[in-house]
Amino acid sequence: PVPRPSPPSSPVLSKVHTSAPDTKAAIDRSIPEFPAATPIDEDNYFRLHKSPPYLSQISSDVADFLNFHNKRHRKVALVTSGGTTVPLENNTVRFIDNFSAGTRGASSAEYFLENGYAVIFLHREFSLLPYSRHYSHTGNSFLDYLKLSDDGSKVEIDDKYQKEMFQVYKKYNKATKNNLLLMVPFTTVHQYLFTLKLVAQEMSVMGYDALFYLAAAVSDFFLPSSRIPQHKIQSKEIGSKLVVDLEPVPKFLRRLVDSWAPIAMIVSFKLETDNTILISKARGALKRYNHQLVIGNLLQTRKKKVVFVTPAGERWIELTPDQIKDNVDIESIIVPEIIKLHSQWISSRQRMGL
Template sequence: MAAAFLNQTSKPERLDEKRSEILDFIEQQKQVDRKVVLVTSGGTTVPLESKTVRFIDNFSVGSRGAASTEYFLKKGYAVVFLHRNRSLKPFLRHLSTYNFLDLLELDGENQDAPVKVKSEHQKRLSSILRDYEQVQRDRSLLWVEFQSLSEYLHLLQMCSTCLQGLGKSAMLYLAAAVADFYIPKDQMPEHKIQSAEGPLQLSLQLVPKMLEPLVKEWVPEAFVVSFKLETNKDILVSKSLQALDKYQHQLVIANLLETRKREVKLVTTDNCVDISMTTEELSSGHEIEEKIVRELASLHSKFCSPDGH
């Protein structure tokens, strides 16, 4: 079903060019013996018309994927950041709550006065810029952008197959919030749906699960991490174990909608590790993604070792 879906949907523009960019990036990382993680981030849109005016969306803004990317980089990984356009991005996310111009001021009164960062923001911006410039020097971050559900799934397949040559040194951290439903192209109106035609009735089809071909065909040796978001705590772990049994990947990060920034569970077939944040940690600016990535890096190192321990 996954192959049929991909065959029936349009490929993103410049797909071959993007593939070449990713393969070049991966080759650079192999030369310096750096592990690579594919981080997927943000929500996926589901168009309602071929010439899209309206679409279905979800609440994800990509905060977990963007934050985790920074911590993977600090752990020495290279990152292919497959993200929704206009979602939160590594480093830039720290400025998302500001009006950018409010961070700046003119250094003098004349017409050609230079612009500088206000003193109260200099320390924070200096730290962010220092980390970003180090990543730029290392050439350890590659940005790949998507908008719609079909774009995401085509790019996920392409990025995954590009990682095959890394074997166990590749990790996939599938944090994107992927739509469960879509409208097949042959059932989608070409032009904008007119409100004059009355109430809108939609018939949505299930999106095929891509985790199975990803694990078995696209990148079979990689360390694959998926996410399970629920609102009912009583089924959280059982649903995660069901996913591990069905798809045969390595780990599920299980979280509840209301508490996902304070606590998660790392679920494997033989263990369940609780990761949580104290009130003091959160109030001092620490993020749960730092603890998640630290644990994953340790598990991935064991996965890569000759005996798997």
């Protein structure tokens, strides 16, 4: 039998895993019950919930990465990507999830890297990743990109895919060799919020060179620690119906803009399914949080068009029929536009002497 080598370890993937439930954090009755149906204050959330146990491990990786790029005067984008889960049990068998595969985040990270940024990729574990996204979750196995060598003694990349894979691999290799990409995972909305807060605070060393690009699909509702049962919910105990009573997720964007990262440029996404409310909801978010840009998109058309909503007005970015035929990523247009806005933001701040 051929000995099986251990799988390669990624130079850019964090060694932390978030998808296994944190079974130690069993139901905690010392945490007070949240008042029903009142929005939970942002600070209360962080005060009343325990931070994920692995966070300190991530913290030093993030600090090293930022110091490395700060010394080189390189801009850093924090790209969030993929959907957050809401566990219904502590030893999690069931959880609420959402549709996001992380396409927007993974492809945007590539275009930030191509345009000279370093990227912290805060992503849902096992969702799409920059570069490898071209070969994963595609409906075929990565083994289908391979073939046996002519003499049948080895496995190699199929000639059909050589050219494209060579290009993708060169970019991936450049990003990893130059320490330009740091990938940090989350699974639950709880892990997402705590990690975002940590990374945001660390990003303050970058000053104006920090850019937040919040493409993750963040759950609007969650189950507070004080109410999560320790074990699998038993149908015998609850009767015939499972009634799930969720609380609104704190409006973390307010804290991000006000206190975690007050001088960074912040871009958030607004997702809707009803086109008649998209612009007003995006504008509402921009007013409420007072940040620089909201990008509105509809679930149905998100890969083809988005709308930039700024205090100055609205601007649609839409792929042409030819671009759609050629599989152009809309992020290859969105990201350079944002980079332009980031440069303008930096020079306007500098002009103001801030």
